[in-house]
Amino acid sequence: MKRRDLEQLEAENLLVGQAKDFAAIGYRYSFGLDTSETLLGLTCGSLSKVLRSAVEPAGFVFQHCTAEAAVLSYDPGETNIALRNRYFAAEVMRQLQVDHLPYFCSFASGCSGFTSVLATASGALSASTNERPMVCVIADRSPPGVPFSMSEERIVGSDHTSAFLVGREPIGYQLLGLGYYSTTRTRVPFLEVVKRTLQMIQELAATLELDMSTSELTVHYPNIFPETWKMVTRYLRNPQVEHVLDEMAERAHCGSSDSVISLAKYHQGREGRIHIAVNYGVGLHLAVCVLKEKASN
Numbered sequence: 001m002k003r004r005d006l007e008q009l010e011a012e013n014l015l016v017g018q019a020k021d022f023a024a025i026g027y028r029y030s031f032g033l034d035t036s037e038t039l040l041g042l043t044c045g046s047l048s049k050v051l052r053s054a055v056e057p058a059g060f061v062f063q064h065c066t067a068e069a070a071v072l073s074y075d076p077g078e079t080n081i082a083l084r085n086r087y088f089a090a091e092v093m094r095q096l097q098v099d100h101l102p103y104f105c106s107f108a109s110g111c112s113g114f115t116s117v118l119a120t121a122s123g124a125l126s127a128s129t130n131e132r133p134m135v136c137v138i139a140d141r142s143p144p145g146v147p148f149s150m151s152e153e154r155i156v157g158s159d160h161t162s163a164f165l166v167g168r169e170p171i172g173y174q175l176l177g178l179g180y181y182s183t184t185r186t187r188v189p190f191l192e193v194v195k196r197t198l199q200m201i202q203e204l205a206a207t208l209e210l211d212m213s214t215s216e217l218t219v220h221y222p223n224i225f226p227e228t229w230k231m232v233t234r235y236l237r238n239p240q241v242e243h244v245l246d247e248m249a250e251r252a253h254c255g256s257s258d259s260v261i262s263l264a265k266y267h268q269g270r271e272g273r274i275h276i277a278v279n280y281g282v283g284l285h286l287a288v289c290v291l292k293e294k295a296s297n
Helices: 006-011 019-025 039-051 088-095 110-126 190-207 226-236 257-266
Strands: 002-005 029-032 059-063 103-106 134-140 160-166 173-182 217-220 242-244 274-281 285-293
Touching: 002 006, 006 019, 039 088, 039 134, 039 160, 059 088, 059 110, 088 103, 088 134, 103 110, 110 134, 110 160, 110 173, 110 257, 110 274, 110 285, 134 257, 160 257, 173 190, 190 226, 190 274, 190 285, 217 226, 217 257, 226 242, 257 274
Parallel strands: 059 103, 059 134, 217 242, 217 274
Antiparallel strands: 002 029, 134 160, 173 285, 274 285
């Protein structure tokens, strides 16, 4: 992966705006695929590591934030529709020789896709007697030459991929509940993001009988809008809340992988510790899930 600082990104016309504006928010670097790398190769590498723990999973759930990442390039003159349907998920599975297994794929949830794949995989397991886990795969890259930092949101992104298991074994994190909100509006005030995030956290806490005023909580946010998430944490009114924005300056925003990276790094083997993952996707997609940490990782 190639690391660029903000000045390099600005020089390559990959920022909508000036480097100093993004530096003021908290960004410093981002990572992109080098000329010798492909998102397909990067994803096969991370997924193969996960498959060592689940050589024969029940199936796969793939998620992309950008539509361009969901389909590989094909010859526009190809008349065979089967050869034009070069879905990313299928290509990955063929390369790793697991293409006899079922798979699902989505990209419409944007950067809130972590919760999307979690819900899909959990639903598939709950509707089945299969004891094998589902594998969730997230993969995204910015289209070459296209600025990935939006003019209003001020987001710097990195190419990324991540994978994890969703199963029945009591390891890692136990999913206690999740909430989801979507709108097709293209402009949403940040104040509404704060209000709706708080509402969703409070509603989930009430359903789970979780005392938000006294519980020790770790809240994981995506590497965007730091001031917005500070407001959410402040309005939770709990001095024991641990506010997590993980390495925003060093690795920028990794889309749906932000939650995967953060949850993996902050697992401490403390049985029963509560984590809340907050996801935001452009549009507005807002998602919140409550997880209980298990001693075994």
